[in-house]
Structures are given as C-alpha cells and as structure tokens.
Amino acid sequence: MADALLAAIACTVLLVVVPYSDQTIAHPERLPVTFWGDLLAYAALAWRRRFPVPVLALVWTLWFIGGRWDIWAEWNAAWLELSTPTALMLVLYTGGRWTSSAWTGLFLGGTLLPAALTIVRMWTGPLPFPLPAPPDDLYVVSFVTCFAAWGLGRLRRSEAEAVARAVVREEASRTQAALAEERMRIARELHDIVAHNVSAMVIQSAGANAALLDDDKVSASAAVEAIGHAGRTALAELRFLLGFLREGPMALRPGIDAIHVLAEWLPIEVRLKIEGEARQVPAETGVAAYRIVQEALTNTLKHAGKDASAEVLLRYVPEGLHIQVTDDGVGSADQGTEAGRFGHGLIGMRERAEMFGGTMRAGALPGGGFRVEATLRWTDP
The missing domain is CATH 3.30.565.10 (Histidine kinase-like ATPase, C-terminal domain)
Structure with a gap:
C-alpha cells in the first residue's frame, strides 16, 4: 500500500509539474520521450518491494537508454523534476534492503557501463551510436551515488536481520525457560506423589508385619487396607499426571477437600x-x-x-x-x-x-x- 501511494504521488507530480513547467500541456506531443520513461519508472515503484529485481531491471534499462547517466547532476538539477536517475537510486536501495539476489550487485556494477563506454570512445574514436558528452568525472560519481543508496539498503537489511535474530534468540530463551519451569513442576508433582504414598505404604507394611507377629488381625487388616488406599491414590495421581503430559488435564487434581481424606488415612x-x-x-x-x-x-x-x-x-x-x-x-x-x-x-x-x-x-x-x-x-x- 505504501509503495502504491509513493508511485501515485510521484507520477502525479510528474504529470502536473513537468508539462506545466515546459508549457506543453496543450501540446503533449512536445513532451520529450524521456518524460514517458520517467513516468513508467515511477509507476513501477508500486511493485518495488514485491518484485525488487524485475523493477530494478526495468528502471536500470530506462536509465541507460535514456542517456542521462550523470546521476548526481540530474538529481541536483531541480528537486521537483523527478527523473529516472532518482528512481534508479531508490530501487537500488530497495534491492539492498529487501533482497539478497546477486542480480542487484550486477545492476549496481552496470552503473559503471557509461564510464566504460566513454573510455572506449576516448581511445577508439566515435562509436556507431551517439553518446552523451562525457562529464569531467567519467560518471564515477554516478556509481558512488548508486553504491551509497545500495549500501544504505544493505545496512538497513543487516540491522533488521540482527533484530530478527535477537527476537528468535529471545523466543528460544523464553521457550527453554518455560520448558525448565514445566520440568520443575512435573518433578515436584512426581516427588510429592511417590514420596508420600510410598512412605505411607512402607510404614503401614511394617505395622502390618508387627501386627501379624502379635496375631493382631484387626490391626493387620487396617494396615493392609491403608496400604491399598495409598497404592490406589498413587496410581490415580500418576494416571492424572501421565494424562496431563499426553493430552492435557483429564481429571480434577487434589485440593483443599482432599486434605480431610489425607488426614484420615495416615497411620498417625x-x-x-x-x-x-x-x-x-x-x-x-x-x-x-x-x-x-x-x-x-x-x-x-x-x-x-x-x-x-x-x-x-x-x-x-x-x-x-x-x-x-x-x-x-x-x-x-x-x-x-x-x-x-x-x-x-x-x-x-x-x-x-x-x-x-x-x-x-x-x-x-x-x-x-x-x-x-x-x-x-x-x-x-
């Protein structure tokens, strides 16, 4: 949505400012061909983040065949006069920010092509196609300007990736902490279930053994019944714990009311x-x-x-x-x-x-x- 709004504003400015400033509103045929290339370049910005490489390829091509290779001079000519060189810097920033494709580097290196052609012309004479008059810096500043835009995009991409990695690490840390807390909770539950019920059964079994030696069948029977109760309680609580680990809570856990039962069945x-x-x-x-x-x-x-x-x-x-x-x-x-x-x-x-x-x-x-x-x-x- 933001890219579409950017493209709409840029195209609107081009359609309003350039024809009126050149007084060609009544005669559209007088508009230079480069104007339509600029309009197409800025219209393509609506898809710059969705399709960064194809949009970069289109804008680079329009910039190259338009012949306005001195990007710094074009950019500083008049800030209201949007042109393809400005769009090229924007899409190179987008390429550095939103994609790691090698094509982005290739088109960045392609901004040196005018300098190479100018050097060839200086050594061999006129080429079979017309070239713009070479500037004093042989378009090196154009490459530096584009490289700065791409580098800024790469810097923003690196920062975003670092933040994303930090978020992932923090989430992993929270997950590990939650797992550790859950392990501790399960360990507490298991300790309480086993320690209490097994201790009760051991003590009751010793009491039952002593009662049998004294031929006290009533006490022995009570001790055996208490052992059975402790065993059933342990099995029920272990069953709940295993059910919780497998599928979530399946039964009510002991609470305040269960303390009454606990007190009644202890051998003290x-x-x-x-x-x-x-x-x-x-x-x-x-x-x-x-x-x-x-x-x-x-x-x-x-x-x-x-x-x-x-x-x-x-x-x-x-x-x-x-x-x-x-x-x-x-x-x-x-x-x-x-x-x-x-x-x-x-x-x-x-x-x-x-x-x-x-x-x-x-x-x-x-x-x-x-x-x-x-x-x-x-x-x-």
Whole structure:
C-alpha cells in the first residue's frame, strides 16, 4: 500500500509539474520521450518491494537508454523534476534492503557501463551510436551515488536481520525457560506423589508385619487396607499426571477437600483445624495447599516416630491461606533440621508458596517436634 501511494504521488507530480513547467500541456506531443520513461519508472515503484529485481531491471534499462547517466547532476538539477536517475537510486536501495539476489550487485556494477563506454570512445574514436558528452568525472560519481543508496539498503537489511535474530534468540530463551519451569513442576508433582504414598505404604507394611507377629488381625487388616488406599491414590495421581503430559488435564487434581481424606488415612493421629471464614479456593491454590500439607505429613511419618501426632491448621485470612503443620515427634539430631527432614521436599514447598507470592518456613520447635508454615496469597478463582 505504501509503495502504491509513493508511485501515485510521484507520477502525479510528474504529470502536473513537468508539462506545466515546459508549457506543453496543450501540446503533449512536445513532451520529450524521456518524460514517458520517467513516468513508467515511477509507476513501477508500486511493485518495488514485491518484485525488487524485475523493477530494478526495468528502471536500470530506462536509465541507460535514456542517456542521462550523470546521476548526481540530474538529481541536483531541480528537486521537483523527478527523473529516472532518482528512481534508479531508490530501487537500488530497495534491492539492498529487501533482497539478497546477486542480480542487484550486477545492476549496481552496470552503473559503471557509461564510464566504460566513454573510455572506449576516448581511445577508439566515435562509436556507431551517439553518446552523451562525457562529464569531467567519467560518471564515477554516478556509481558512488548508486553504491551509497545500495549500501544504505544493505545496512538497513543487516540491522533488521540482527533484530530478527535477537527476537528468535529471545523466543528460544523464553521457550527453554518455560520448558525448565514445566520440568520443575512435573518433578515436584512426581516427588510429592511417590514420596508420600510410598512412605505411607512402607510404614503401614511394617505395622502390618508387627501386627501379624502379635496375631493382631484387626490391626493387620487396617494396615493392609491403608496400604491399598495409598497404592490406589498413587496410581490415580500418576494416571492424572501421565494424562496431563499426553493430552492435557483429564481429571480434577487434589485440593483443599482432599486434605480431610489425607488426614484420615495416615497411620498417625492427625488433627485438622480450620480458622476464619472458609471461601472458594482457586484450583491451583488448592493443589499447592494439598501438596504442602502432604509433604509435611510425609516427613512426619518418616522422622517423627510411630507414636507422634500432628496438627494441620488452615487459616483463611483476607490476604490468603495460611497453612501450619506441627508434629510432636522426636528423631535423630539431624532430623530436627530442614536438611534432615526435607531435601527436595523443602525446595518444592518453597517453590509452591512463591508461585502464589507467598512464603514458607520450617524448623524444629524448642520443646520438641517440628513445624512447617506457609502462606499462599489469593488469586482469582
């Protein structure tokens, strides 16, 4: 559209200015032939970016057969008097800017042809066809002028390509960052699913074995049932995770309500307390809350001892959801530290809290036991 507008304006100026200035409006036959060549050259500018090489070939041909080879003199004669030399510089810029075809360089070198013909005439005498009177510089300035126009186009092309490469690199960097974040998210989900459920099954199996040795069939049956529940939960969550990787979300993930079920099936006493006015929790916030509680209770199972108990507190406040998991267990010296208790689990809980603009901290209590606290800020449901 811009090229068509440029061509229309240039042709309009030619049609208005040149005939009136030469007072040939009443006698069009008096217009020089070069005028029609100029008009054709500027009309071709409408396709200069779409077909840069053919348009350059047409304008170069019109310039060459028109005989106005001193481009600098023509360009400076009168700025309103558009002519083919000016159009030639424009299409050479277009060739440098919008194409890498070797033909562009060939036509640029062709601007030296008048100089070569002039030198031949100086050495051999008159040629079988008339030539314009040679200027003092043998048309070298014409080549320099055209080369400057083409070079400016090449410079603009190089800048545009550099910007495009930078955009591609930035997009690739964003893609890699997104992939890394997705890998971390999947790793957190897989860790939480496997660590909790496998730990629960191992502990329950030890309890079932002890109950069988004591001939306590009721306790053994409860432990086996708990093992089955943990296994089914792990399979369901793994199935969801695999379905998400293959085809996207296929089922609801565990949320706030699932914390009640989690507390009921653990082989230790877990008290669940809710403070504040309960509200609808966004799905992603619910998943993060469930995973944090799950990881904290998993480490209670592994480190606090078989006689430990835990308390899960969910406090609804205007700023977000506050989670607190406290146990009264005991363990070895290093189990009272964050490193001894969590490892990757601590990293996962902290990352989940930070995803929602919250914080997370964990540590041993002065009188024994361990506490995990996290805050998840509200997002729109």
